Amino acid sequence: MTKHTPGPLVVETDGKGFWWVDKHTADGGFTVADTGHGPDAEANARFIAIAPEMFEALKAARDQIFDGLCAQGEEDPITPQVLAVLDDIIDKAEGE
16 A cells, blocks of 8 residues: 555745645644645645545445445445445545
């Protein structure tokens, strides 16, 4: 599995339109990503910063859907397709 920087990540700005994402640690921290200037810089920084939490939520949702399918005892035609899409996204995020 490819590791990623776990959250929480913090969105930072210089107040002049430059945006980046930091990971604060006990020894000071480091920059995870510079999103630069421009109309999408802040939105991109916020999206990157929330990515670890979204990834964990995606894995939890996938598990809940799978558990519901198993508890149901019947296969509907949509749920396996949804699980396949979620599994593909999770695999890509984990570098598989």
